[in-house]
Amino acid sequence: MSTIRFRSDMGVELIDAMGGDHSIVSAARVSSGSAAGDPAKDRGLINFLARDRHGSPFEAVVVQFKIEVPVFVAREWFRHRVGSFNEVSGRYTILEPVFYEPTEDRPLKQVGKPGAYTFEPGTVTQGRQTRIAHRQVAETAWTAYEDQLALGIAREVARNVLPLSLYTSFYWTVNARSLMNFLSLRRVTEATTVPTFPLYEIDQAAGQIEELARTVALEAFAAFDKHGRVAP
Amino acid sequence: MSTIRFRSDMGVELIDAMGGDHSIVSAARVSSGSAAGDPAKDRGLINFLARDRHGSPFEAVVVQFKIEVPVFVAREWFRHRVGSFNEVSGRYTILEPVFYEPTEDRPLKQVGKPGAYTFEPGTVTQGRQTRIAHRQVAETAWTAYEDQLALGIAREVARNVLPLSLYTSFYWTVNARSLMNFLSLRRVTEATTVPTFPLYEIDQAAGQIEELARTVALEAFAAFDKHGRVAP
Amino acid sequence: MSTIRFRSDMGVELIDAMGGDHSIVSAARVSSGSAAGDPAKDRGLINFLARDRHGSPFEAVVVQFKIEVPVFVAREWFRHRVGSFNEVSGRYTILEPVFYEPTEDRPLKQVGKPGAYTFEPGTVTQGRQTRIAHRQVAETAWTAYEDQLALGIAREVARNVLPLSLYTSFYWTVNARSLMNFLSLRRVTEATTVPTFPLYEIDQAAGQIEELARTVALEAFAAFDKHGRVAP
Amino acid sequence: MSTIRFRSDMGVELIDAMGGDHSIVSAARVSSGSAAGDPAKDRGLINFLARDRHGSPFEAVVVQFKIEVPVFVAREWFRHRVGSFNEVSGRYTILEPVFYEPTEDRPLKQVGKPGAYTFEPGTVTQGRQTRIAHRQVAETAWTAYEDQLALGIAREVARNVLPLSLYTSFYWTVNARSLMNFLSLRRVTEATTVPTFPLYEIDQAAGQIEELARTVALEAFAAFDKHGRVAP
Secondary structure (H helix, E strand, O other), rough: OOOOOEEEOOOOEEHHHEHHHHHHHHHHHHHHHOOOOOOOOHHHHHHHHHHOOOOOOHHOOOEEEEEEEEHHHHHHHHOOOEEEEOOOEEEEEEOEEEEEEOOOOOOOOEEEOOOEEEHHHHHHHHHHHHHHHHHHHHHHHHHHHHHHHHOOOOOOHHHHEOOOOEEEEEEEEEHHHHHHHHHHHHOOOOOOOOOOOOHHOOOOOOHHHHHHHHHHHHHHHHHHHHHHHHHH | OOOEEEEEEOOEEEEEOOOOHHHHHHHHHHHHHOOOOOOOHHHHHHHHHOOOOOOOOHHHOEEEEEEEEHHHHHHHHHHOOOEEEEEOOOOOOOOOOEOOOOOOOOOOOEEOOOOEEEEEEHHHHHHHHHHHHHHHHHHHHHHHHOOOOOOOOOHHHHHHHHHHHHHEEEEEEEEHHHHHHHHHHHHHOOOOOOOOOOOOOHHHHHHHHHHHHHOOOOOHHHHHHHHHOOOO | OOOOOEEEEEEEEEEEEOOOOOHHHHHHHHHHHHHHHHOHHHHHHHHHHOOOOOOOOHHHEEEEEEEEEEHHHHHHHHHOOOOOOEEOOOOOOOOEEEEEOOOOOOOEEOOOOOOOOOEOOOOHHHHHHHHHHHHHHHHHHHHHHHHHHOOOHHHHHHHHHOEEEEEEEEEEEEEHHHHHHHHHHHHHOOOOOOOOOOHHHHHHHHHHHHHHHHHOOOOHHHHHHHOOOOOO | OOOOEEOOOEEEEEEEOOOOOHHHHHHHHHOOOOOOOOOHHHHHHHHHHOOOOOOOHHOEEEHHHHHHHHHHHHHHHHOOOOOEEEEEOOOOOOOOOOOOOOOOOOEEEEOOOOOOOOEOOOOHHHHHHHHHHHHHHHHHHHHHHHHHHHHOOOHHHHHHEEEEEEEEEEEEEHHHEEEEEEEHHHOOOOOOOOOOOOHHHEEEEEEEHHHHHHOHOOOOOOHHHOOOOOOO
């Protein structure tokens, strides 16, 4: 029997990238017909594009990530329709026994009413009990999964018993404009000016995504911050 | 404690629709500038559009469904990016204890190698064991879910222990062209001529979807069948 | 020879619609699991959705228009990728000799530098000269088009000489969320709070679009205005 | 006054690219969980994906082109919604006087009825007359454009008189799957098995696009040909 492993972190790896700030500038300058400028002018142009909602030049930058997150995080991620996904298949492969459990930092109490929830840290008891719940269900489910496989049950049937805390992995190919929309909804920073209520775990993943994407198009993400993290 | 319920069927309800065969004809005739024809000519036009891959007129028909399926089916569904989804939220609501279990008709044996699997009926023992596994995990997980809620753990944390067999529900708004693409990938019929390997349960749901959509645009789906179920 | 006709208005006709405010409410309530409310509560919900950028429920409303605008307007329109188009084809049909000319209200002077243009009324002479230019080129081009057709030249070749001022017509099927994005970019009103620099003629068409769409989902467009015409 | 220039070729330049056959293989193998294979196995995998309509891995390859084509070609191009465009703006820039004229190779006669047109070469007279028509209208229109600018008329008004034969330029960023869909509709080759009726000029441009894209993902396009040029 495979050994179950628990983790709480979100796995994000930058696999490939196309273009950068210069691509945004080139794409924008085809519209205006102006020649390529010096770095200061290019920064000014990118700022102008972000401020005035000329979003399409930001689509000239494309990044590809490999992501490892629990299914409950992946389900939110796949709601973003502008971009490409390739995910591990529970129909064709034997899955890996890796499951999520909340850390002590994960806020556990939901306070307030729908539409205006806030979250607060849980007590020590709440933390222990929810980790026990996550671990016990994962172990029970994994055993049931392996038992079914041992009986010759198809993978696509056996996997139904696995919980949403199961880690999955996928490739995500996305342009910088769609990525900024993702970040504007799935991450809160000090620069955020728009209503944003991300799930704790997707916020963590989005933070890593952003740090990596920023290396690809530094000025673009600086402009995104400067204009309140409204996607252009 | 809520009483757990098990079901195996896929819930599909037609909520609303816009247009029909006449809309496809009108959208196509704006291109050709020809006047509206008699029913026989309209049928001929729809057939011509489907055969020659003039797909955009089929986007003039829009249907909206309410769907109730297990999460493992919903996950495949949400891969279809041309269309709109609104799904019950495990962050904001207390979920319902409804879970999937396979029926006796559900093929349980996966035969062959990746890319060329076929499925065969399971033995009586296999059927019984997989149903027991589905039921036991669902019960364990549901108890763990309710226990966490009783302790004041946030819904969005407690729900992580629930299995992929949990039923979810969502609205799906989709045009007839995107729907035909969905059907060409997610359903096999006698008219299918393209390689298609749907999951058993999504095939069942797709069958109901198609039956309902057919009432909205009879000739369009007849043409879809006639041309081998290739999406136009 | 066909008689050339000049017009300056934008033609917008509502052909069909699916859903309304109630569809937005239903789509949102599937997420929250709450029961349908009274009208005041529904208005409150729609406002909350618009304010907090819960955009997907607005996709449950779909409208279809027939549009008649010059090619230079249609070219901007077709940049909007979420929606469906069926346009008259210059390859398959003999086009109609209907061309745009600016009215006296159309601002003719472009003042300032790129990225910060403003427009001012033209002088009487400028108005007369630009109308003469529009008319003379249209007449020359139309004659050349008809002459080529008379010589047996294919429609798809002959039409190349026609100017961007030629009227075209198309069906547009679009959901309310994508429509609000269109309106936020293509129309300025007193409620506009975001940077928006629409072409004069598309702003005129967008005004008519909005007036018609508003009859389909009154509260949704009221919320759109209330929150500064930021698309949800 | 600027000197008018006429051209008949389509300008296609590969600006940037991300990934290649190896990216398709990696994206597919995340689904199946299998390790990277040798070149022969990778070719086999790509063929299998193309044959069995597993299209999403082909989205892991992205290419960016700079395109120079007449407006009547660009208008067809911009109907393809999965991809990104940045085009020269007639609102913000003074356009260049470059216009299309048909070569002697361009078929000029449209034979048959709608939906089943074929094209045949024109006579010498037809060729001469259509070239004269293209040239005369372009010259008349360009003079009218410059005269309006000289009078201080806004660029966005003056440009309305320019014909569809005017060359425009744009950046196009597109993934290999969407590109194959474009090619399946806009280009005919000996390998084509699906109904395809491209405009002569877009077919020429698509041929150049394909030659360049092929260098980025050789096996992918070989598989596309092998399976009849049906987009996966």
